[in-house]
Amino acid sequence: MKVDYYHAKSLIRKGYANLFAWVDASFNPYQGCSHDCKYCDGKAEKYGLHADFGQRVRVKVNAVELLKTYLNKKGFSPDRANPESLTFFISSGACDPYQDVEKEAKITRQLLEVLYQYGMSAHILTKNTLALKDLDILEEMNQKHYAALNFSITLMDDKAQKIFEPGASSTLERLSAIAKVKSKNIPCGVYLCPALPFIGDTAENMLPIYQKSQEINADFVQAWGLTLKPGRNKEEFFKILAQHFPTKLPLYEQLYQNNHKYGQLDEKVYNQMQQIWPEQRGFVYSKQFNLGYAPKRHIPTGRHPFNMKAAEILHKATHCYLLLMQFNLQKKFSKSAYFIENHPHDLGKIDRSTAQKLPIARECHPYLSELFQKKTSLSLQQLEADTYQQLNQKIK
Numbered sequence: 496m497k498v499d500y501y502h503a504k505s506l507i508r509k510g511y512a513n514l515f516a517w518v519d520a521s522f523n524p525y526q527g528c529s530h531d532c533k534y535c536d537g538k539a540e541k542y543g544l545h546a547d548f549g550q551r552v553r554v555k556v557n558a559v560e561l562l563k564t565y566l567n568k569k570g571f572s573p574d575r576a577n578p579e580s581l582t583f584f585i586s587s588g589a590c591d592p593y594q595d596v597e598k599e600a601k602i603t604r605q606l607l608e609v610l611y612q613y614g615m616s617a618h619i620l621t622k623n624t625l626a627l628k629d630l631d632i633l634e635e636m637n638q639k640h641y642a643a644l645n646f647s648i649t650l651m652d653d654k655a656q657k658i659f660e661p662g663a664s665s666t667l668e669r670l671s672a673i674a675k676v677k678s679k680n681i682p683c684g685v686y687l688c689p690a691l692p693f694i695g696d697t698a699e700n701m702l703p704i705y706q707k708s709q710e711i712n713a714d715f716v717q718a719w720g721l722t723l724k725p726g727r728n729k730e731e732f733f734k735i736l737a738q739h740f741p742t743k744l745p746l747y748e749q750l751y752q753n754n755h756k757y758g759q760l761d762e763k764v765y766n767q768m769q770q771i772w773p774e775q776r777g778f779v780y781s782k783q784f785n786l787g788y789a790p791k792r793h794i795p796t797g798r799h800p801f802n803m804k805a806a807e808i809l810h811k812a813t814h815c816y817l818l819l820m821q822f823n824l825q826k827k828f829s830k831s832a833y834f835i836e837n838h839p840h841d842l843g844k845i846d847r848s849t850a851q852k853l854p855i856a857r858e859c860h861p862y863l864s865e866l867f868q869k870k871t872s873l874s875l876q877q878l879e880a881d882t883y884q885q886l887n888q889k890i891k
């Protein structure tokens with residue numbers, strides 16, 4: 496593995512709080528990833544990273560300075576209690592923060608120290624148990640504000656896991672790491688992402704991941720399908736399939752023949768193949784194993800709790816409508832959720848007539864009135880129950 500050190504121009508990206516991660520911003524301490532997952536989206540040309548992504552890691556030596564500059568510019572200070580706590584996503588989605596180079600470079604650790612000093616929060620996602628070295632600071636951050644250390648787990652079969660994620664910790668190592676994180680009362684869940692069609696999205700693979708997650712007290716399991724962007728991302732994945740799963744390759748060629756710019760598979764083909772969407776299967780299993788289907792929402796200091804709770808309810812309803820393939824309602828709920836999420840005023844304090852005039856879909860109103868009156872939403876509970884019932888029939 497080659498390692499380069501360089502001065503990055505920027506570090507922080509704006510984030511969007513949603514069911515995947517309730518965050519305000521995100522950053523990556525590194526570029527490239529020694530885990531070299533064969534499905535890795537970060538390898539796509541779209542992101543402009545180096546072509547030897549899996550064999551060369553670029554270390555952002557000035558990451559700490561960049562983070563401090565960002566926080567200072569926002570008016571935060573390490574010396575006083577800041578009126579607001581932002582949540583940062585530090586994720587394996589495009590360069591794992593706990594890949595091998597972190598043992599020496601310790602940039603992730605240093606960035607966590609800065610977040611801690613400034614009273615900020617972190618939501619981490621990794622495929623490497625090296626993250627356990629930072630349990631001490633994560634425990635302190637979590638006591639002060641919030642810190643979650645989550646793991647991505649995609650395949651129970653050891654052999655398949657090593658083929659697709661050669662440089663990452665094994666699935667068993669990750670499961671045992673989750674138990675350790677939970678023993679420190681640090682929030683920790685499982686991202687079953689990506690669930691590889693015909694390999695990882697089956698009951699045979701997904702069911703034990705949910706079972707184990709329940710046994711080790713994980714907070715949630717969230718399942719999503721695979722995207723393969725045209726170019727390097729798709730070509731490398733197909734090469735591995737040809738080598739190790741040749742009978743699956745023609746199926747994938749059909750599924751991804753659309754060359755969708757975001758790598759999404761062809762829904763019609765997938766449905767014709769009578770496949771169960773991993774998001775649907777995952778929702779059913781999460782209910783059966785009494786696990787969340789999304790991370791618990793933490794309400795950071797300095798925010799409007801009503802807005803955040805309301806947005807969470809609408810995001811969850813959006814997800815249910817997606818699973819039920821009711822796309823019109825899905826769009827309406829999603830738009831309303833984003834509107835509420837970003838509204839600068841406390842919507843829990845406005846009068847009824849002003850509330851009626853807000854650009855929120857009519858269908859969302861019962862959910863919000865219930866939250867207002869009962870601090871919870873019975874409509875969401877009902878929608879989740881209906882979604883479970885319908886999907887459970889489908890996967891039986």
Ligand code: SF4
Nearest residue numbers: 528532535587589590
């Ligand atoms: S751990 Fe994440 S960033 Fe690293 S190669 Fe795998 S998918 Fe890509």
